[in-house]
Amino acid sequence: MKKSHAHTLDALHPGETGTILALHTGAELYRRLAALGLRVGKHVRILRRGRFAGPLHVRVGTTDLMLRPSDACCIQVQRSHL
Numbered sequence: 001m002k003k004s005h006a007h008t009l010d011a012l013h014p015g016e017t018g019t020i021l022a023l024h025t026g027a028e029l030y031r032r033l034a035a036l037g038l039r040v041g042k043h044v045r046i047l048r049r050g051r052f053a054g055p056l057h058v059r060v061g062t063t064d065l066m067l068r069p070s071d072a073c074c075i076q077v078q079r080s081h082l
Contacts, residue, residue: 005078005079006078007076008074008077009056009072009077010069012044012046013046013049014048015045016080017079018078019041019077019078020039020040020042021040021076021077022076023038023039024075024076025074029071029074037060044058044060045059046058050066054069055067055068055069056069
């Protein structure tokens, strides 16, 4: 079995999934991301990436949301190998 390394959410490509390991943010952004469903242990999927460093279209459970790349780089994930 291959050993998986931690990445940030912005490093995943469309179609890839991962599990959130940590949110490295300030308290205000942490609360906002948690309210959107981005919590440690949740599975996320990148649906698509905006052009020219635009937002990431992310699915958490049954919720779709758009994240700025600057916010996505604060979310540590472990890439899933399905």
